[in-house]
Amino acid sequence: MSKLEKLFKERGPIKKIGVIGMGYVGIPSAVLFADAPCFNKVLGFQRNSKSSSYKIGMLNRGESPLKGEEPGLEDLINKVVKAGKFECTPEFSRISELDAVTLAIQTPFANPKDLEPDFSALIEGIRNVGKYLKPGMLVVLESTITPGTTEGMAKQILEEESGLKAGEDFALAHAPERVMVGRLLKNIREHDRIVGGINEASTRRAIELYSPVLTVGKVIPMSATAAEVTKTAENTFRDLQIAAINQLALYCEAMGINVYDVRTGVDSLKGEGITRAILWPGAGVGGHCLTKDTYHLERGVKIGSGQLDYPEGADSIYVLARKVNDFMPVHMYNLTVVALKRIGKEMKGSKIAMLGWAFIRDSDDARNTPSEPYRDLCLKAGATVTVHDPYVVNYPGIEISDNLENVIKDADAVVIFAGHSAYSDIKADWVKKITGKEKPVIVDGRNVIEPDEFIGKGFVYKGIGRGDKNEHLLM
Numbered sequence: 476m477s478k479l480e481k482l483f484k485e486r487g488p489i490k491k492i493g494v495i496g497m498g499y500v501g502i503p504s505a506v507l508f509a510d511a512p513c514f515n516k517v518l519g520f521q522r523n524s525k526s527s528s529y530k531i532g533m534l535n536r537g538e539s540p541l542k543g544e545e546p547g548l549e550d551l552i553n554k555v556v557k558a559g560k561f562e563c564t565p566e567f568s569r570i571s572e573l574d575a576v577t578l579a580i581q582t583p584f585a586n587p588k589d590l591e592p593d594f595s596a597l598i599e600g601i602r603n604v605g606k607y608l609k610p611g612m613l614v615v616l617e618s619t620i621t622p623g624t625t626e627g628m629a630k631q632i633l634e635e636e637s638g639l640k641a642g643e644d645f646a647l648a649h650a651p652e653r654v655m656v657g658r659l660l661k662n663i664r665e666h667d668r669i670v671g672g673i674n675e676a677s678t679r680r681a682i683e684l685y686s687p688v689l690t691v692g693k694v695i696p697m698s699a700t701a702a703e704v705t706k707t708a709e710n711t712f713r714d715l716q717i718a719a720i721n722q723l724a725l726y727c728e729a730m731g732i733n734v735y736d737v738r739t740g741v742d743s744l745k746g747e748g749i750t751r752a753i754l755w756p757g758a759g760v761g762g763h764c765l766t767k768d769t770y771h772l773e774r775g776v777k778i779g780s781g782q783l784d785y786p787e788g789a790d791s792i793y794v795l796a797r798k799v800n801d802f803m804p805v806h807m808y809n810l811t812v813v814a815l816k817r818i819g820k821e822m823k824g825s826k827i828a829m830l831g832w833a834f835i836r837d838s839d840d841a842r843n844t845p846s847e848p849y850r851d852l853c854l855k856a857g858a859t860v861t862v863h864d865p866y867v868v869n870y871p872g873i874e875i876s877d878n879l880e881n882v883i884k885d886a887d888a889v890v891i892f893a894g895h896s897a898y899s900d901i902k903a904d905w906v907k908k909i910t911g912k913e914k915p916v917i918v919d920g921r922n923v924i925e926p927d928e929f930i931g932k933g934f935v936y937k938g939i940g941r942g943d944k945n946e947h948l949l950m
């Protein structure tokens with residue numbers, strides 16, 4: 476039996492748990508641990524920062540500080556607080572009371588341009604854990620991090636601060652979060668859980684921590700670095716799949732065919748390992764996952780110790796996929812310019828009505844929205860831009876209205892960016908009347924309208940992947 480396993484034996488099964496970072500990941504994670512009968516107490520650690528200290532009081536009153544609908548979450552917080560099984564605190568010294576502590580701290584990119592992650596908040600959290608770390612404890616990083624971080628930076632800081640040895644005196648693992656806002660509890664309970672320790676004993680101790688909260692999902696054990704690569708790769712692959720269909724859409728436009736016919740054809744190949752994972756083309760890829768995780772993966776292979784063997788001078792297909800997806804708002808701009816030209820207009824002096832600011836349909840989440848680069852291009856070219864969104868109420872520096880008529884009024888071009896369900900009901904007659912234009916332009920970035928209805932009413936139509944309609948005769 477290893478030294479670490481002896482320490483676990485002395486300590487007994489995990490009973491007291493700490494979760495650092497009371498956010499979208501940490502709160503549901505903490506209350507699910509607290510709700511598990513085999514655990515006695517969970518402490519939620521939240522630093523007393525100006526922007527987030529309000530969460531401490533709310534949580535200890537059994538209220539959820541998270542925005543938006545989270546089915547079951549507030550009831551569960553209430554339940555475990557009332558049962559005395561969960562408490563939120565800014566007292567990091569209480570970490571020393573625990574058997575296990577997880578870190579669910581944000582890891583944003585300092586700025587979208589240089590794609591260097593900002594680990595400062597996470598490092599502060601890791602330091603605090605190190606300061607109060609005791610022999611036999613388990614430390615788990617849940618944040619999305621660059622592959623190599625657990626075995627590297629995190630291990631180093633924890634050992635420096637505690638004077639203990641990772642893998643011998645304490646267990647260290649990575650267990651990435653796969654939650655989606657809006658279904659946090661369901662995702663944690665039902666998704667399979669990737670659990671990666673820096674050694675076998677750490678992995679086993681982490682499995683003991685996560686198994687009780689899983690209902691449908693099962694634990695998938697691996698090394699800590701493999702767990703970090705799994706998380707970043709699963710989003711990199713989704714981004715790659717989206718880029719593949721976006722590139723096909725551009726090809727179909729160039730070849731004068733309908734990408735949706737091709738998609739139906741390709742998608743018809745099913746089963747026996749021949750299924751093609753063909754997704755949906757669109758006006759771009761936003762969000763806080765797919766726009767970043769590729770770069771975490773790319774950094775991981777750069778800071779990794781091994782020598783990468785790859786075609787000389789070739790771009791990573793993953794980075795290329797990012798470039799294709801980031802090109803889609805530019806393509807939307809190019810489609811708008813060509814359409815305006817057909818009616819003798821230019822971007823300069825035109826009024827562009829944008830429908831959709833959220834990065835994903837029927838959501839108020841606008842993080843890294845592809846609508847923003849498109850709007851910037853239009854403004855730079857001298858157009859005026861109005862923005863409609865039924866869900867996004869505010870966004871720094873942008874005026875967004877939920878009044879469709881006001882946004883579309885007098886527009887030269889109506890450009891659909893988000894696939895909000897509301898947009899599939901807009902009628903060509905109504906839009907034309909509100910624009911007051913003989914030949915308005917409509918550009919459909921999410922395939923939500925019927926091209927012939929608008930072409931028949933005199934619109935200049937452009938749609939992503941609609942090579943069969945984009946050169947239509949003007950009615």
Ligand SMILES: NC(=O)c1ccc[n+]([C@@H]2O[C@H](COP(=O)([O-])OP(=O)(O)OC[C@H]3O[C@@H](n4cnc5c(N)ncnc54)[C@H](O)[C@@H]3O)[C@@H](O)[C@H]2O)c1
Nearest residue numbers: 496497498499500522527580581582596599600618619652
């Ligand atoms: N939100 C999601 O849907 C989602 C999904 C998958 C993965 N993730 C990953 O999970 C991690 C956490 O994301 P999130 O959405 O929960 O972030 P969040 O911003 O909602 O929550 C982070 C919390 O940690 C607190 N915090 C920051 N530094 C701290 C410190 N040093 N000590 C204690 N508390 C501190 C913040 O005040 C905040 O309350 C990120 O790495 C993210 O990439 C998030």
Ligand SMILES: CC(=O)N[C@@H]1[C@@H](OP(=O)(O)OP(=O)(O)OC[C@H]2O[C@@H](n3ccc(=O)[nH]c3=O)[C@H](O)[C@@H]2O)O[C@H](CO)[C@@H](O)[C@@H]1O
Nearest residue numbers: 652653654655717754755757759760761762764765834835
């Ligand atoms: C836990 C976690 O990390 N979860 C991630 C999260 O990702 P997310 O919240 O960023 O949402 P996505 O659905 O990936 O959309 C991103 C952008 O891509 C555009 N898009 C999408 C599909 C398509 O066919 N064509 C497109 O153009 C869309 O408009 C939007 O702008 O949830 C996904 C499950 O939804 C998960 O798989 C994914 O791991």
